[in-house]
Amino acid sequence: MTPPTGRRRGPSKGDRREQAILETARELLARKPLAEITIDELAAGAEISRSSFYFYFDSKLAVVVALLHGLTGELIAGSGPWLDGTGPDEEALRSSLTGLATLWTSHGRLLAGALAAAPGCPPIAEWRATLRDAHVKRLAERIERDRAAGLAPDGPAPAILAGMIDDLRLATLAGTARNGAPSPGDLVDDLVVVELRMLYGDLPIRHSDE
Incomplete structure (x- = not known):
């Protein structure tokens, strides 16, 4: 059955990518200090480009x-x-x-x-x-x-x-x-x-x- 208008069946691609960035940050923080983590690492862990990262977050902060x-x-x-x-x-x-x-x-x-x-x-x-x-x-x-x-x-x-x-x-x-x-x-x-x-x-x- 088609879900009601305005409701999604599950997380969107954007939601999943945002969550992937957060999960990558958690995994990196388990191994090294926050100051040593880079935007490139966060993007790579989420399998997105560096430029795409900025669509979800404007900074590492x-x-x-x-x-x-x-x-x-x-x-x-x-x-x-x-x-x-x-x-x-x-x-x-x-x-x-x-x-x-x-x-x-x-x-x-x-x-x-x-x-x-x-x-x-x-x-x-x-x-x-x-x-x-x-x-x-x-x-x-x-x-x-x-x-x-x-x-x-x-x-x-x-x-x-x-x-x-x-x-x-x-x-x-x-x-x-x-x-x-x-x-x-x-x-x-x-x-x-x-x-x-x-x-x-x-x-x-x-x-x-x-």
């Missing part, structure tokens, strides 16, 4: 920004149980951080390279700021709930403390992506300890292998 926006959902996913909960829920925090560390293990070159370029690149800076603001807002709300319920001690203003935690996470994950150590499991253990103590004081905290 535009490819990076598209990849970053494609990761937004994954960066947010899994945080809900922790951010929407209350009290020193180590299991929920560990689960959230494990998902984040796993994502950085797979896409560390892209994320670290993009964030390093953010100060001089408004589209990437805006992407980072939007993610940070959303996380800080929800974490600050959690801090406020816990303090009001007597589950967390007073301290810095909730938004300030939440911002410190977000910045700590980013610096730690980006540093690991650049240096290749420690392992994701060890990284999560350390972040769980630091974040819970920043929020709740000196707590007995187990490690994932206990």
Whole structure:
């Protein structure tokens, strides 16, 4: 049966070529830094000419920004149980951080390279700021709930403390992506300890292998 007017059976040739460029960028980023990837490589991987590349993206930066926006959902996913909960829920925090560390293990070159370029690149800076603001807002709300319920001690203003935690996470994950150590499991253990103590004081905290 002929599909309704205005609807396609599947992705167009242009959609497939755009996706091929993005997939090529992901594959190249798994092997080398962003700064070393060229337009010619992206075009060759998508089996198009260099001039055709510019029909889909106006620069290598535009490819990076598209990849970053494609990761937004994954960066947010899994945080809900922790951010929407209350009290020193180590299991929920560990689960959230494990998902984040796993994502950085797979896409560390892209994320670290993009964030390093953010100060001089408004589209990437805006992407980072939007993610940070959303996380800080929800974490600050959690801090406020816990303090009001007597589950967390007073301290810095909730938004300030939440911002410190977000910045700590980013610096730690980006540093690991650049240096290749420690392992994701060890990284999560350390972040769980630091974040819970920043929020709740000196707590007995187990490690994932206990």
